[in-house]
Amino acid sequence: MNADQLYVNILEKKSFLCIGLDTDPEMIPAFLKNTELPQYEFNKQIIDATHDLVVAFKPNLAFYEKYGSKGWEALEKTCTYIKEHYPDIFLIADGKRGDIGNTSRMYAESVFYRLSCDAVTLSPYMGRDSVEPFLVKDKWAILLALTSNEGSADFQLLRMEEKGSTLFEEVLEKTSHWGTTDNIMYVIGATKAEWLRKVRAIVPDHFLLIPGIGTQGGNLEEVITNGMNKRTGLIINASRSILYAGTGHKFTAAARSATLELRQKMGSCLR
Secondary structure (H helix, E strand, O other): OOHHHHHHHHHHHOOOEEEEEOOOOOOOOHHHOOOOOHHHHHHHHHHHHHHHHOOEEEEEOHHHHOOHHHHHHHHHHHHHHHHHHOOOOEEEEEEEEOOOHHHHHHHHHHHHHHOOOOEEEEOOOOOHHHHHHHOOOOOEEEEEEEOOOHHHHHOOOOEEOOOOEEHHHHHHHHHOOOOOOOOEEEEEOHHHHHHHHHHHHHOOOOOEEEOOEOOOOEOHHHHHHHHOEOOEOEEEEEOHHHHOOOOHHHHHHHHHHHHHHHHHHHHHHHO
């Protein structure tokens, strides 16, 4: 899936929403906990309830790796289910990988070919050779640039005295030449919405993955105002605010309602 195809999907669905599948077995409804793969059963119902309102799903690998072989099986089945039933969905592996050489190549093969994901989140701070194995045909590297966490100021906002810019701006500038707008995307936290104009000055045409809307307190309107470009250029992620919007047997209805609310706001911006 290239940027044009992603944009067409956004227009057709009137949405640039991604649901993060950060599925915690402790928080899923009790009636699912006795199934063979509770995470998968929960994900499947969330996916079926919301797929027509979103352009992407983003499984967070840590939430599955914690549970060993059962967790990995749930992750594989989730990814397979999405690709078999909803092939228009942009599937992101949220792994924040960062390594070089054969290790990086193995990570790439794992998420792209074992899990059939379209994209993976990466830390670019080991340099170009840590990202290159992920720059393969029809796949995306989503690079961490400016994240939502409080500690992001420790390094990402450090001033580069000789250039007058921050470290994250240097990362944007340099990495934008490693690939194209069809295979590189950036993570910009929604709680850093005031920086989005600077981001757009450096990478005006790249897509941005924006986590932090909802439970983390990011403001959707500010993100859209400061970050949208001529092809939308945004994938807005929400996780807990959708996954756990409701409890019991009505959790899917609540998840759909929460998703629909966000999608309606996005649709009005696209119009």
